[in-house]
Amino acid sequence: MSGINTLKGAYIRSVLKDEKRIDSREKFQMREIEVKKEVLSNAEGSARARLGNTDVIAGVKVVVEAPHSDTPKEGNMVVSAELLPMASAGFETGPPSPAAIELARVVDRGIRAGGCVDMGGLFIEDGKVYSVYIDVYVLDYDGNLFDVCTIAAMSALMNTKLPKYSDGEIDRKDRSRSLKIDNVVSSTTFGKFGEDIILDMNADEEQAADARITIATDGKVVRAMQKGLNGDFTIKQVEQLIDIALSKNEEITKHIKR
Amino acid sequence: MISEVIMLSDIMASKINKPELIHGGKRLDGRKADELREIKIEAGVLRNANGSAYLEWGKNRIIAAVYGPREVVPKHFADPNAAIIKCRYSMAPFSSLEEHGRSGQNRRAIEISKVIKEVFENVVLLNEYPNSEIDIFMEVLQSDGSTRAACINAAAVALASAGIPMKDMVYGVSVGKVDGEICVDVDMLEDNYSDADMPLAISHRDDRILLLQMDGDMSNEEVRRGFDMAVVAGKKIKELQREALLAVYKGV
Numbered sequence: 001m002s003g004i005n006t007l008k009g010a011y012i013r014s015v016l017k018d019e020k021r022i023d024s025r026e027k028f029q030m031r032e033i034e035v036k037k038e039v040l041s042n043a044e045g046s047a048r049a050r051l052g053n054t055d056v057i058a059g060v061k062v063v064v065e066a067p068h069s070d071t072p073k074e075g076n077m078v079v080s081a082e083l084l085p086m087a088s089a090g091f092e093t094g095p096p097s098p099a100a101i102e103l104a105r106v107v108d109r110g111i112r113a114g115g116c117v118d119m120g121g122l123f124i125e126d127g128k129v130y131s132v133y134i135d136v137y138v139l140d141y142d143g144n145l146f147d148v149c150t151i152a153a154m155s156a157l158m159n160t161k162l163p164k165y166s167d168g169e170i171d172r173k174d175r176s177r178s179l180k181i182d183n184v185v186s187s188t189t190f191g192k193f194g195e196d197i198i199l200d201m202n203a204d205e206e207q208a209a210d211a212r213i214t215i216a217t218d219g220k221v222v223r224a225m226q227k228g229l230n231g232d233f234t235i236k237q238v239e240q241l242i243d244i245a246l247s248k249n250e251e252i253t254k255h256i257k258r
Numbered sequence: 259m260i261s262e263v264i265m266l267s268d269i270m271a272s273k274i275n276k277p278e279l280i281h282g283g284k285r286l287d288g289r290k291a292d293e294l295r296e297i298k299i300e301a302g303v304l305r306n307a308n309g310s311a312y313l314e315w316g317k318n319r320i321i322a323a324v325y326g327p328r329e330v331v332p333k334h335f336a337d338p339n340a341a342i343i344k345c346r347y348s349m350a351p352f353s354s355l356e357e358h359g360r361s362g363q364n365r366r367a368i369e370i371s372k373v374i375k376e377v378f379e380n381v382v383l384l385n386e387y388p389n390s391e392i393d394i395f396m397e398v399l400q401s402d403g404s405t406r407a408a409c410i411n412a413a414a415v416a417l418a419s420a421g422i423p424m425k426d427m428v429y430g431v432s433v434g435k436v437d438g439e440i441c442v443d444v445d446m447l448e449d450n451y452s453d454a455d456m457p458l459a460i461s462h463r464d465d466r467i468l469l470l471q472m473d474g475d476m477s478n479e480e481v482r483r484g485f486d487m488a489v490v491a492g493k494k495i496k497e498l499q500r501e502a503l504l505a506v507y508k509g510v
Contacts, residue, residue: 098372101365113454113473213470222481225456225472230379232466235485242478 009208016196021205023052028199028244031144035151035255037159044175045160049152049255052202053142058152060134060160062179064170067129075122076131079108079153081138081145088141088203102228107136107149107187109224110216114185117157121180124165132160132179143202146214146226147252150187154256157181185223186252188245189214192231197241199248215242219249276451280437285448287316291441292487294431294494299411299502301419307395309420311502313412316445317402322412324420327390341387345375347409349398355446370406377410377459377468383423392422403446404432410459410469415499419506427462429495430469433484440480442487456481458488462496465489 012022019027031052040046045060067074081104083091096104111117122130134156136149161175191201191209201209211231216224222242227233233241279286289295295316304310307323314320330336347370348363363371378394394417396409410430417424434444435454449455454474461468476484 096365098368101368102372105365105369109473113475221475221477222472223475225470226373227467227470228373228376230376232380232461232468233470234466235482235489238467238470238485239478239482242481246478 005207008204012205012208013193013196016193016198021198023202025200027197028248030147030200030248030251031202033148033151033252033255035155035258037155043156044163044172045156045158045179047152047155047159049148049155051144051148051151051200053140054138054144054148055140056136056138056145056148056152058134058136058149058156060132060156062160062162063131063133064124064128064165065131066127067123071119072126073123074119075117075129077108077112077117077119077134078131079111079134079136080104081107081136081149083138083141083145087138091138091141102226103145103149104136106146106214106216106224106226107153109226110150110185110187111153111157114183114216114218114223116154116181116183116185118180118182122162128165130162130165132157141203143204143206144189144200146189147187147200150185150216151252151256154184154253158184158256183218184253184256185216185218186249186256187214187216188241188248188252190241190244192233192237197237199244213238213241215245217242217246217249219246219253222246277447278437279448279451280439285436285441287445289443291439292490294443294491295445297411297495297498299415299498300505301415301502302506307416307420309416309418309422311412311415311419313408313415315402315404315408315411316443317400318398318405318408319400320405320408320412321397321399322409322416323395324392324413324416324422325395326392326420327387327422328393330389330391335391336389339388340384341382341390341392343375343378343382343384343392343394345371345378345394345396345413347371347374347396347398347406349401349405353398353401370409373469373471374406374410374413374459377428378413378417380468381424381426381428381461382417383425386423392417401446403444403449404457406430406469407432407443407457407459411495411499415502418499418503426464427496427499428459428468429462429492429499430457430459431488431491431495432457433488435474435476435480440483440487442484442491454480456484458485460488460492465492
């Protein structure tokens with residue numbers, strides 16, 4: 001960690017002692033969420049999502065492929081995430097970093113475990129199903145990629161259209177059928193500094209945090225969780241954070257559903 | 259991209275032909291909800307490594323090895339204030355009952371390696387060894403569900419047997435929701451058809467959560483029950499880890 005980051009981290013911790021944050025938010029207050037849907041026309045679905053100064057774009061491509069051998073009557077869905085070098089001085093070109101892989105897999109798990117996409121509706125005929133590829137590109141980084149990438153991916157899925165498939169041909173101009181969405185999940189990521197816990201860390205807070213936990217819910221039950229960084233949580237803290245995560249679902253998903 | 263699709267299938271397997279997983283209060287292999295599979299741990303099984311452990315957990319067969327503290331390669335990764343930990347979780351191509359797996363690290367293995375690394379960064383006294391690296395290698399030779407929990411148990415014993423100073427020991431255990439019931443230590447078959455899966459790593463002395471992942475659906479109440487069951491099951495795992503370490507020196 002560079003010297004300046006050490007100083008910033010110490011400052012973040014010292015103001016947290018007085019229940020304050022460096023951008024004057026409440027401990028469990030999300031930054032402003034802004035979602036724009038259908039921002040691209042070649043993709044079958046798309047959305048741009050901002051959370052404070054973090055800016056990401058999600059594009060969905062739908063292709064026709066063979067199903068998995070264990071789900072012959074269901075389609076496929078894959079979330080990938082790209083930490084573009086343009087988004088931060090800290091992101092480098094090259095193969096996906098462990099952080100990018102973790103991000104994509106955690107977003108994928110929330111949406112998958114939430115049963116958000118009607119996978120059965122992606123079946124076309126024996127040996128042919130639709131595969132839905134969701135790529136989330138991080139354009140500008142100011143922390144909390146887990147939550148904003150989930151918002152972008154969910155929002156893009158909400159306006160995804162399936163191209164027509166007949167006689168072994170895919171017709172991308174005929175997109176009359178919408179992808180059926182059965183559930184909407186939100187992700188809430190908390191950071192821990194000593195014994196203080198906050199929601200929706202910005203980049204400065206993120207580099208100083210001891211531990212991180214992402215909880216994806218549909219407002220009723222927990223759908224996915226992931227603890228990160230080398231700090232720890234007590235069992236009681238996790239239980240309290242689940243309650244907060246459940247209560248934040250509506251505030252977040254209203255931007256996705258809109 | 260096709261290969262990626264196939265690899266992701268381990269997250270949520272199909273619900274077709276789902277067998278009845280709990281019958282008359284017992285699980286398919288006869289266990290009760292709070293019962294662990296049989297576990298054997300042996301420390302100091304490799305000659306070259308500074309520390310090692312072999313673990314049998316149900317049908318899982320895991321070998322873990324620790325090298326270091328040693329010089330950091332490449333050098334620019336070195337931290338002048340603390341040791342760095344490198345972690346490699348890997349499944350052998352012959353480890354699963356299904357097809358021949360691919361060698362090398364897939365995305366799942368990279369993610370698991372990362373979260374396990376974070377577990378040990380928490381407990382190892384890294385400041386004791388500036389400019390050094392500690393390598394933790396975990397090979398799954400045979401897999402039968404809950405392999406990351408099993409690997410954490412083996413790696414913790416391997417680290418201790420290497421004499422690496424730690425502020426606390428760690429155990430791994432998984433919790434799942436099987437046929438709607440919260441169970442501890444899910445095996446491969448249960449995992450394939452489970453409603454939820456929650457692997458955990460917990461510190462020995464103060465029950466702190468060092469690794470937590472989850473997918474599926476669980477209410478807060480069910481998560482709470484899962485934690486309770488994990489901590490109770492943990493008592494036995496802790497004892498087995500202790501015994502494995504003691505056994506190394508009893509023979510001397």
